[in-house]
Amino acid sequence: MSRIGKAPVNVPNGVQITISDKNLLTVKGPKGTLVQQIDPDMTVKQEDGTLTVARPSDAKPHRAKHGLSRALIANMVKGVTEGYVIQQELVGVGYRAVAKGQRLELALGFSHQVALELPAEIKVTAAQEKGKNPIIRLESVDKQLIGAVAAKIRGLRKPEPYKGKGVRFVGENVRRKAGKAAGK
Secondary structure, rough: OHHHHHHEEEEEOOEEEOOOOOOOOEEOOEEEEEEEEOOOOEEEEEOOOOOEEOOOOOOHHHHHHHHEEEEEEEHHHHHHHHHHEEEEEOOOOEEEEEEEOOEEEEEOOOOOEEEOOOOOOOOEEEEEOOOOOEEEEEEEEOOHHHHHHHHHHHHHOOOOOOOEEEEEEOOOOOOOOOHHHHOO
16 A cells, blocks of 8 residues: 555645546635646545545556555645745856746846746746845745746756856755866
């Protein structure tokens, strides 16, 4: 039995969950609404403020989707109650970030500015303090969407191992390499 799959999901007060006939799950909470299609083989039951996910058999595809379904539901519940925040910092001379509504403009050492149009579900802010690296703060109720956007931003200029310049998550440890002089 999947340890993650058999754990019940606690539904806090103020969160409404509706399950349609084709396992279309709608979660409404104080921060917003999320909709997710759960695999039709999985059965989702709601009782006494908890949700449980059950699988029909021990076949490999059912075991694989059991924990996934439960984790998706738990992420939705956490998203509509607390929300998700990802912070990224720009490490490098001249690296800047400016947020204008849903548009994020980045100066990442290229010959041109990089402009990203972010989805409406994501709230973005950019902060620059003197003597510190610029920080981009992303907030959303959808964990999958915010993770994808953060990965796209990081992919524009990944941290390189020699000087550590690039876009990294706050608190991320970048492994550094010794340069050519270390070999002699």
